[in-house]
Amino acid sequence: MADLGVVAMNLFGLDVLSRVVHIATAITLVGGSIFMAIAMIPSLEMIPNEQRAAFVSAVRDRWKRYVHGGIGLFLLSGFYNYFRAIPKHQGDGLYHALLGTKMLLAFVIFFLASVMVGRSAKFESWRQNPSKVLRVMIILAVLIVAMSGFLKIRGWQ
Numbered sequence: 460m461a462d463l464g465v466v467a468m469n470l471f472g473l474d475v476l477s478r479v480v481h482i483a484t485a486i487t488l489v490g491g492s493i494f495m496a497i498a499m500i501p502s503l504e505m506i507p508n509e510q511r512a513a514f515v516s517a518v519r520d521r522w523k524r525y526v527h528g529g530i531g532l533f534l535l536s537g538f539y540n541y542f543r544a545i546p547k548h549q550g551d552g553l554y555h556a557l558l559g560t561k562m563l564l565a566f567v568i569f570f571l572a573s574v575m576v577g578r579s580a581k582f583e584s585w586r587q588n589p590s591k592v593l594r595v596m597i598i599l600a601v602l603i604v605a606m607s608g609f610l611k612i613r614g615w616q
């Protein structure tokens with residue numbers, strides 16, 4: 460019995476850690492993207508042409524590390540949350556439908572974010588004109604946060 464108590468306590472610690480990591484990652488990546496869309500990109504025209512490309516490239520190189528690390532943390536904490544949530548949502552069709560949709564949308568964002576910090580020549584035109592892609596990413600992220608918040612608060616059983 461005592462052993463079961465220890466396991467439950469350890470999982471409680473992991474549950475809290477995973478939630479904190481998941482939310483902190485969302486704050487950093489979604490917040491950073493919103494900052495770029497509303498403040499950084501509209502201000503780029505104040506930088507003289509010759510320096511603008513070097514500035515954008517320096518920002519991209521730094522942001523890339525956070526995008527790649529963040530995707531890893533989202534997947535790690537997200538799948539942990541998911542496996543912990545499955546037993547609590549047996550027979551809960553709405554939960555699995557919304558969470559499945561949320562995961563698909565998250566993978567679309569991961570693809571777009573990777574492309575925007577990547578080097579593939581195919582997507583150079585997207586990187587040259589990032590506002591539209593950023594807007595799509597932000598709308599999808601707001602949808603994901605709304606779906607996740609709804610599932611958390613709604614509960615089941």
Ligand code: HEM
Binds near residue numbers: 478534536541612
């Ligand atoms: C753009 C990427 C993502 C964002 C912005 C995001 C955001 C969130 C937020 C805000 C919550 C609510 C946390 C809480 O109130 O405790 C949450 C919960 C959750 N997320 Fe994510 N998430 C993302 C990606 C993922 C991925 C890729 C997975 C799965 C592989 C995942 C699985 C989960 C699960 C299972 C929960 C718990 C839902 C529940 O309450 O039962 N998330 N996410």
